[in-house]
Amino acid sequence: MLLWVLLGLLVLLAVGACVFRDLLYVAISLALASAVLAGLLFHYGANIAGVFELSVCAGLITVLFVSTVSMTKDSDQGKETRMGRGFIPLFLLVFIGLDIFIVRWLAGALPEIVPGAGSGSFQDIFWTLRSADILGQVVLILAGVFGISALFRLKAKEKKHE
Amino acid sequence: MESFIGWILLVPPVAVLLMPWASRLGRWAANTLAVVAAGLPLYFTLRLIPAVGGGLEYELFGARFALDSVSLLFLVVVNAVAFACMIYATSYVSHLGGRGKFFALLLIMVFGLNAMLLTRDLFSLYLFLEVASIASYVLVAFGLEHDGIESAVKYLLLSSVATSMVLIGIMLVYMNAGTLEFASLAAALEGTGGPVPGMLLLAAALFIAGFGLKAAVMPFHAWLPDAHPSAPAPISAMLSGVVIKVAGVYALARIFFGILPEIGEVRTVFLVLGTISMIAGAVLAYFQRDFKRILAYSSISQIGYILLGLGLGNLLGLIGALFHVFNHALFKSLLFLNSGAVQYRLGTRDIEQMGGLENRMPVTAATSVFGTLSIAGIPPFNGFWSKLFIIMGALAAGQTAVATLAILVSVFTLGYFLIIQRKVFFGHLNEKWRDIREAPAVMSLAVILLAATCLLTGVFFHSVTSGIVEPAAVILLGGN
Numbered sequence: 001m002l003l004w005v006l007l008g009l010l011v012l013l014a015v016g017a018c019v020f021r022d023l024l025y026v027a028i029s030l031a032l033a034s035a036v037l038a039g040l041l042f043h044y045g046a047n048i049a050g051v052f053e054l055s056v057c058a059g060l061i062t063v064l065f066v067s068t069v070s071m072t073k074d075s076d077q078g079k080e081t082r083m084g085r086g087f088i089p090l091f092l093l094v095f096i097g098l099d100i101f102i103v104r105w106l107a108g109a110l111p112e113i114v115p116g117a118g119s120g121s122f123q124d125i126f127w128t129l130r131s132a133d134i135l136g137q138v139v140l141i142l143a144g145v146f147g148i149s150a151l152f153r154l155k156a157k158e159k160k161h162e
Numbered sequence: 163m164e165s166f167i168g169w170i171l172l173v174p175p176v177a178v179l180l181m182p183w184a185s186r187l188g189r190w191a192a193n194t195l196a197v198v199a200a201g202l203p204l205y206f207t208l209r210l211i212p213a214v215g216g217g218l219e220y221e222l223f224g225a226r227f228a229l230d231s232v233s234l235l236f237l238v239v240v241n242a243v244a245f246a247c248m249i250y251a252t253s254y255v256s257h258l259g260g261r262g263k264f265f266a267l268l269l270i271m272v273f274g275l276n277a278m279l280l281t282r283d284l285f286s287l288y289l290f291l292e293v294a295s296i297a298s299y300v301l302v303a304f305g306l307e308h309d310g311i312e313s314a315v316k317y318l319l320l321s322s323v324a325t326s327m328v329l330i331g332i333m334l335v336y337m338n339a340g341t342l343e344f345a346s347l348a349a350a351l352e353g354t355g356g357p358v359p360g361m362l363l364l365a366a367a368l369f370i371a372g373f374g375l376k377a378a379v380m381p382f383h384a385w386l387p388d389a390h391p392s393a394p395a396p397i398s399a400m401l402s403g404v405v406i407k408v409a410g411v412y413a414l415a416r417i418f419f420g421i422l423p424e425i426g427e428v429r430t431v432f433l434v435l436g437t438i439s440m441i442a443g444a445v446l447a448y449f450q451r452d453f454k455r456i457l458a459y460s461s462i463s464q465i466g467y468i469l470l471g472l473g474l475g476n477l478l479g480l481i482g483a484l485f486h487v488f489n490h491a492l493f494k495s496l497l498f499l500n501s502g503a504v505q506y507r508l509g510t511r512d513i514e515q516m517g518g519l520e521n522r523m524p525v526t527a528a529t530s531v532f533g534t535l536s537i538a539g540i541p542p543f544n545g546f547w548s549k550l551f552i553i554m555g556a557l558a559a560g561q562t563a564v565a566t567l568a569i570l571v572s573v574f575t576l577g578y579f580l581i582i583q584r585k586v587f588f589g590h591l592n593e594k595w596r597d598i599r600e601a602p603a604v605m606s607l608a609v610i611l612l613a614a615t616c617l618l619t620g621v622f623f624h625s626v627t628s629g630i631v632e633p634a635a636v637i638l639l640g641g642n
Contacts, residue, residue, distance in 0.1 A: 132225030132281055136289040139175050139277075143270045143293060146178070147300035150263040 003043065010036045027065035034058035051130065060137055064144040163213045166206040167220035167227055170237065170276055173202045174269040181269075185262030193252040196265035200248035203276060204241035210234060211630060227280040231633035235484055236279050236412050238630060239491040242615070243403045244272045247396040250499050250608035253601075254396060254506060258305055264394075267304075271297035271400065275408045284332050284342040284421075288325065291376070291409055295321055298405060302393040313385075313392035320385040324375035328413075331368035334361045335421075347421050366425050369417055370435075377410020379469055380439040383462050387446075390461065391454035391511065395502020398454060402461040403495035407487050411468055419472075419638040432473030437564055440466030444571050448578045453501040453511045456582060457494065460537065463571065464490045470564065471552045479555030480635035485627055486548035489619065493536035493545060496612035500530045503601035503609065504586060513582060518591030522598040525606040527587040529613035534583055536616045538576030544620040547627070 013033035020026045034057035041050035177199030184191040210218070210229065217230040229237075248268065255264045274294025281287050299321070303314035336342055338361055339350035351362065375382035386406070390398045418428045443463030450456045464486070471483025503526045504519065505511050520527040536543040539550075549572055556565035600606060619626050 130285075131223055132227070132277075132283065132286045133289050135171075135223060135225060136277065136286065136293055139178075139270055139273055139293050140289075140296065142175065142178055143267065143274075143296045143300075146263050146266045146270065147296060150260050150267060150300055150304060151306070153260045153263065153306075 003040075006036055006040050006043070010040065023069045024066065027062055027069060030065070031058050031062035034061070052133075055137060060141055060144075063141060064148070067145065067148055163210065164218050164220045166210050167218060167229055167280060168222045169206050170203045170241075171222060171227065171273065171280065173199055173206075174273040174276070178266045178269050178273075181262045181266040189261065192262050192265060196248050196269070197245075197252065199265075199269055200241070200245045200272065203237075203272070204245045207234070207237045207241050211238075214633075226282065227277075228282045229280060231630065231637050232412075232415065232484075233279040235488065235630045235634040236408055237276060239488055240272065240275045240279070240404050240408060243400060243491050243495045244268070246495060246608045246612050247399050247499070249611070250399075250502075250605050251394075251396040253604040254394065254502060257506070258394060260304070264301070264304060267297045267301050268396070268400070270294075271301065271405070275404060278408055279412065282344045284335065284344070284347065284417075286342075287413065287416075288328055288332060291328075291413070292325060294405065294409065295325070298397070298401060301397040302389050302401075304394055304397065305392075307392075310392040313388040317385045317389040320375060324372045324382075327368040327372035327375075331365040331372060334365040334368070338362060338365075344416070344420060348423075351422060351424070362422065363425065366418070366422055366428060369414070369422075370428065370431060373410050373413045373417075374435065375410075377406050377414070377465055377469070378462055379410070379435050379465055380442050380462060383439070383443075386462060387455055387458045390458040390498075391452055395454075395499055395505065398457075398502065399495035399498035402458065402498055403491040406461065406465060407468070407491065411465070411472070411483075411487060414469075415472060415638055419640075423640070429473050429475045432469050433561070433564065434473075436466045436469030436471075436473050437567060438466070439463065440470060440571050441567065442466075444574050444578070448574070448581075451512055451514055453504065453513050453516075453582065453586065454498065455511070456513075456578070457497050457501060460575065460579075461490075461494055463575065464494065464537070467549065467552055467568065467571075470568065471555060474552070474555045474559045474561065476555050476559055477635055477639060478551055478558050480638055481627060481631055482548050482551030482553075482555050484634050484638075485551060485623075485631045486545075488626065488631065489536065489544040489548045489616070492612055492619065493533045493543075493616050496529060496609055496616060497533040497537065499605070499609050499612065500526050500533065503605055506601055506605070507598050508595060513585040516586045516592065516595070517589045518587070519595065519598065520587040521591070522595060523587075523600045525600055525610065529609040530583065530587060532613035532616050534576075534579040536620070538579055539572045540576065542617070542620045544616050544623065544626075547620060547623040551627075 010033055013029050013036060016029035017026050017033060020029060034053055038050045038054035038058060041047075041053055177195055180195060181192065184195040211234065214229060214231055214234050217228060219226060219228045221227075248265070251264065251268065255261050258264065271294050274290045274292075274297065277290040278287055278294065281290060299314050299318045302317055303311045332342065335347065335351070338359060339347050341347055341350060371382065375385075378386035390401050393401060414432075418425070418432075422428070440463050443459050443461070443466055447456045447459035447463065450459060468483045468486050468490070471479045471486060473479070501511065503523065504516065507523065508516065510516075532543070536545040539546045541547075549568065553565045553568050556562070556568060
């Protein structure tokens with residue numbers, strides 16, 4: 001039952017990320033979808049994938065999106081095209097259909113994962129097994145922050161002059 | 163001595179954290195911090211050369227990093243070019259603005275590349291590749307001009323395709339082996355003499371396409387001729403000199419000589435793609451008018467030489483390929499920095515509008531001649547020896563046609579680089595450029611350092627090959 005609730009929530013949040021018109025809501029919806037997906041990955045015992053979905057997609061990416069949105073929102077966030085309202089949900093439905101088809105095919109075609117792979121507690125995986133990746137993620141956040149501030153540096157300067 | 167590995171990794175990100183503060187103190191503080199932060203990893207890398215032996219390991223915040231001769235060779239390349247580019251950038255970045263941000267992103271790129279070379283885990287390699295890539299997308303667009311932003315988006319999109327393929331490849335390998343650590347992976351995937359599982363073949367194809375795209379090997383090269391010319395000169399030098407080699411060549415060599423050596427067909431793929439890239443890159447370079455675009459296409463051609471050397475799979479071929487990685491990093495960075503100096507003064511990259519700059523920019527002209535002689539493989543410059551090793555490797559492998567093509571392309575390369583020299587630096591001075599002066603002294607210092615290294619590593623090529631190249635080739639061949 002929990003599984004179906006999580007799956008339903010995942011689809012709803014993914015649809016939300018496509019149809020919300022406020023970019024901040026889009027980023028939050030995407031982050032929640034990632035968090036739910038991480039829950040599903042933990043449910044299936046794919047702990048490493050779950051850890052990364054949670055830390056990178058729900059955490060890091062959201063920080064980057066929200067930073068970008070907050071830096072651009074009051075300047076030139078133009079009205080989004082109305083096409084999104086009708087076309088994106090339709091596209092999403094087709095995509096979900098294709099997705100189900102591909103996952104069913106993959107489930108039959110892929111070999112069994114080697115036993116024991118990805119086992120261990122969250123703490124073990126995050127702090128011991130994958131600690132090099134934490135360093136990478138920290139610098140990835142720095143890259144995002146400096147990248148955004150570099151690309152919007154003229155805008156910041158213009159604002160200062162005003 | 164092992165702690166130097168930690169310093170190589172830590173110095174750039176610590177400097178990134180200090181950069182906003184240094185930028186507020188003034189231009190001199192930001193410049194000093196950037197040059198020191200790029201210089202220290204080079205110093206530690208050079209200190210590690212006599213100590214590397216059978217390999218070193220170091221634990222940083224619980225994460226294990228390791229150094230062997232292959233990593234060491236690429237570390238020397240990354241940090242030497244980064245140091246020269248950083249010196250050059252202290253002056254060049256003045257007309258772009260955002261000095262501190264530029265240095266910070268360049269240092270993040272250096273960190274990503276160094277960490278890629280020191281990790282022993284396939285997923286971490288992917289993650290650090292993304293760190294370097296994200297910094298490089300922004301740096302390509304750093305000038306905030308239309309061309310740069312468009313090229314950066316194209317680079318980002320094609321790179322995303324590449325990294326997606328790499329990620330799926332990693333997933334397939336993980337499903338088969340249950341581990342991502344290099345040594346355990348090699349042991350888990352060691353062949354039993356039977357056919358290689360289909361999933362591993364698929365993973366191999368994805369790695370070749372993904373990392374091939376990062377290395378800009380034909381036919382995966384479409385992003386490079388746009389991205390490299392549009393970027394600021396020090397970034398073009400880093401991308402062509404270093405990034406395509408670490409993100410592409412190093413990853414391919416590590417995977418197909420260390421983790422999946424059983425798939426012998428890959429060598430043939432390398433040989434074919436290398437030969438195509440070597441020829442097509444040179445031919446396409448000949449038809450360009452844009453100084454930096456010529457250099458970008460020529461990078462595709464030179465990467466072809468490197469891939470060809472890897473594809474030969476014998477000791478001579480591998481020594482040639484790895485030595486060419488080292489040499490190409492030096493002379494291509496030099497040529498890109500020179501093209502940047504010309505653009506900095508003239509404001510154009512169109513070689514048809516140039517001419518007679520040798521008297522106005524004597525340092526840039528002289529060092530460009532050094533770069534040209536190196537890339538064309540003229541003795542005693544470094545490019546001669548690496549190409550010679552590749553050609554000897556081809557002959558030893560019975561690939562006479564490939565060896566002949568490599569010689570012909572080298573002659574052709576000399577031809578189109580001489581055309582550049584004539585159109586840019588020699589002949590009659592275009593009246594428009596009568597008041598042009600030499601590039602700022604700091605920029606000249608960086609290109610003099612690179613030009614001198616091109617000559618010295620050619621004259622003393624034996625010290626370089628026996629010191630850092632041959633041990634790396636032996637490791638790739640499965641020795642210690």
